[in-house]
Structure formats: structure tokens, C-alpha cells
Amino acid sequence: MNLTLKVWRQPDTNSEGNFETYKANDVSEDMSFLEMLDTVNENLIEDGVEPVAFDHDCREGICGMCSLFINGRPHGPLHGVTTCQLHMRSFKDGDEIVIEPWRANAFPVIKDLVVDRTSFERIQQAGAYISVNTGAAGDANQIPVPKNDADESFAAATCIGCGACVAACKNSSAMLFVGAKVSQFALLPQGQPEREKRVLAMVNQMDEEGFGACTNTGACSAECPKEIPLSVITRLNREYLRASLTSKD
Numbered sequence: 001m002n003l004t005l006k007v008w009r010q011p012d013t014n015s016e017g018n019f020e021t022y023k024a025n026d027v028s029e030d031m032s033f034l035e036m037l038d039t040v041n042e043n044l045i046e047d048g049v050e051p052v053a054f055d056h057d058c059r060e061g062i063c064g065m066c067s068l069f070i071n072g073r074p075h076g077p078l079h080g081v082t083t084c085q086l087h088m089r090s091f092k093d094g095d096e097i098v099i100e101p102w103r104a105n106a107f108p109v110i111k112d113l114v115v116d117r118t119s120f121e122r123i124q125q126a127g128a129y130i131s132v133n134t135g136a137a138g139d140a141n142q143i144p145v146p147k148n149d150a151d152e153s154f155a156a157a158t159c160i161g162c163g164a165c166v167a168a169c170k171n172s173s174a175m176l177f178v179g180a181k182v183s184q185f186a187l188l189p190q191g192q193p194e195r196e197k198r199v200l201a202m203v204n205q206m207d208e209e210g211f212g213a214c215t216n217t218g219a220c221s222a223e224c225p226k227e228i229p230l231s232v233i234t235r236l237n238r239e240y241l242r243a244s245l246t247s248k249d
Helices: 033-046 118-127 137-141 147-157 164-168 175-186 195-209 219-223 231-246
Strands: 003-009 018-024 096-100 109-111
Touching (some): 118 175, 175 195, 175 231, 195 231
Parallel strands (some): 003 096
Antiparallel strands (some): 003 018
């Protein structure tokens, strides 16, 4: 198939960007979206044009780095799929595809389609960990955990931190991401000793990074490639209120 790509090009954070139009010809429907971009970049290099910068690593839908806004949707048109797992059979011959980076003040553009998501890392560093001694694996297995709690914790832990929730939200809220990271610990016995400190620190860091407030529209969960449920935001609000009322710090 032959496609027309409108790609956001931006030299660096402090420069203005613009869309450039490129042709992608003889694209196989079996290519992944990133393989298609690889081919386009090879052609650009042959023509003496600087290739398009985009983020990627595992290309297995695990690391969350392949964060592209495709035709107005984070990760593209499919539900529950990362960009690297999106294949060109999802498009038709002659289509025009608009490719942009995440749009959020807390995710400044580094170059072209690459954004700086270290704000997520700073939120996790603020409290998304367990510092108490939980013992060896055998000791942990001796602590009974209700199956529903274990299942919900595991579901929250599948968040890959790609930022699609932020990109989908008109307020660029990170509530789904923070809710997932808080939930995975709040549901388990090992996460209880630092429960109050954790949620207060992470929410404060989220606000400091400049993420917006929750819009209550549910766009974040709808566009999440790991289908993190909105219930983690409910739990985040509940945990934050509880910690605010009971914390002695």
C-alpha cells in the first residue's frame, strides 16, 4: 500500500515544530507501525534528510516507549494495543496518517516524536516502592492475600507507564498512572507500612510536575494499552483522603 505521512518535526525542546509530509510507498500490511517508520527513515537517509526521531525499545508491547499520537489517538486506532504492536493492516491504501508526540506540559518534546517522560519516574521515585524488609520469596508466600486483592493488584501493576492516559486527557492528568502505582501496593500486605506516606508523596509530586486534574471523562482508561480500569483512580482518591486525615507527618 502507498500512504501519506504528516509527521511532527521539532529540532529540540526550545524550538518551534511543524508537520512535514512524507510518502511511504510499497508498505506491507504485515509491517508493524514502527517497521514502517524504519523504512521511511531509511529512504530519508538515502535522500540526505535527517531521519525522524521516535522512541522505541522492546517492540513487544512491554516497555511503553513507543508513544505516538496517531490520527488523534494515543498508540493508534486499535484498543488495548501499543504502537509497536500496531500493524499496517489497520490502514488502507491511500490513507493519510498524522503522527505526533504526546502533548502535555509535563512531557516536553525532546526531538520530533520523542518526549521527556522522566516526570513519571520522579513520581515513582517519590513513593512507588517498598523499603521495608519483606523477607525472601518463601516468607512472602506465607502471607495470605485474598484472591480478589491479588488479582486487582496484578492488574494495576500491568501499567507500563507509557503516558497514553496523559495524552488522551484534555487536562493532561496523570491520575490513572498514579492510581495504578498506588493501587498495586495498597492492596497487598507488603505495601501497608508506607501506605500513607506513599500516596501523599506521589500525589504531591504529580502536582509538582504540572499534570492537570482528572476530567472524569474516562478517556485515560479507554486509550490505555493495558486497559487499566478507572477503579484505580477511585482507590487513589480514597487512599489520599484516608492518608490526609490520618497521617502524622
